[in-house]
Structures are given as C-alpha cells and as structure tokens.
Amino acid sequence: FVGKDHIEAVASGEEFEMYLGIDQKVKVGHELTRKEVLSKESSKTTKVRYTFAITAENFRRDAAEVHIADRMPVSTIREVRIDDLEMLPEPDEHTEDGLVTWKLQMEPGDRREIKVEYVVEFPSGMSPASLGIEQ
Numbered sequence: 001f002v003g004k005d006h007i008e009a010v011a012s013g014e015e016f017e018m019y020l021g022i023d024q025k026v027k028v029g030h031e032l033t034r035k036e037v038l039s040k041e042s043s044k045t046t047k048v049r050y051t052f053a054i055t056a057e058n059f060r061r062d063a064a065e066v067h068i069a070d071r072m073p074v075s076t077i078r079e080v081r082i083d084d085l086e087m088l089p090e091p092d093e094h095t096e097d098g099l100v101t102w103k104l105q106m107e108p109g110d111r112r113e114i115k116v117e118y119v120v121e122f123p124s125g126m127s128p129a130s131l132g133i134e135q
Contacts, residue, residue, distance in 0.1 A: 058106040
C-alpha cells in the first residue's frame with residue numbers, strides 16, 4: 001500500500017505524530033465479555049450492564065509504548081443515563097465527551113488487560129440499537 005498524507009510545518013527537533021500503519025507485532029483486542037439486564041420486564045426503564053475487555057500484547061523483541069484510545073458512552077438524551085462507569089486501570093486521559101486513552105509501557109512478551117464496565121438506563125420503549133449502544 002502506498003499513500004499520501006499531509007503534515008503541518010514542523011521545526012527541526014520538534015515532536016509530531018504521524019500514523020504509519022499497523023504494527024503487526026502489537027495486537028490489541030476489544031471484546032464484550034458480559035451483558036447483564038438488571039431491570040424487570042415490567043419496568044418503565046431498562047438497565048443493562050456492559051463489561052468489556054481490552055487486551056494488548058507485545059510480540060516485539062523490544063519494549064513498546066502502546067496508546068489505546070476508546071470512547072465511553074456519554075448521553076446527550078435526557079432520558080438516557082450512564083452510571084457506574086468503572087475502568088481498571090484508570091485511563092491516563094479522559095475527556096468530557098467520553099474519549100479515554102491509556103498509555104502502556106510494554107516489555108517484550110507483555111500482555112495487558114483493561115476492564116471497562118458501565119450501566120446504561122433508558123426508557124423501555126427504546127432499544128440499545130436505536131441508541132447506538134449495540135448493532
């Protein structure tokens with residue numbers, strides 16, 4: 001694959017970021033490990049707890065600094081609430097719009113796991129797919 005990109009002017013010695021493609025020796029996975037409905041069928045609202053595992057593995061012969069970015073749900077709908085957000089380990093950065101970033105220093109052969117869990121509460125007439133939570 002050959003491509004083009006554009007970067008702004010950079011002074012000599014100044015740091016900048018550029019995406020150069022996938023490092024085949026660093027693997028990152030994101031998996032839904034548990035989905036639990038917490039509310040009763042007759043309830044006016046539905047509560048669902050989602051648990052995710054993000055894994056990172058370094059198959060390189062040298063250490064790697066791996067940045068993992070993900071987006072946590074942030075409700076813009078008054079009737080939809082996000083509660084009990086738990087991330088282990090805590091991210092290095094967390095913005096108000098839900099963007100989270102972990103910066104992992106990984107030695108050769110390291111495997112790390114990040115656990116993310118939260119509860120979404122929404123009116124029973126809505127579906128997780130209509131809210132963009134599930135496909």
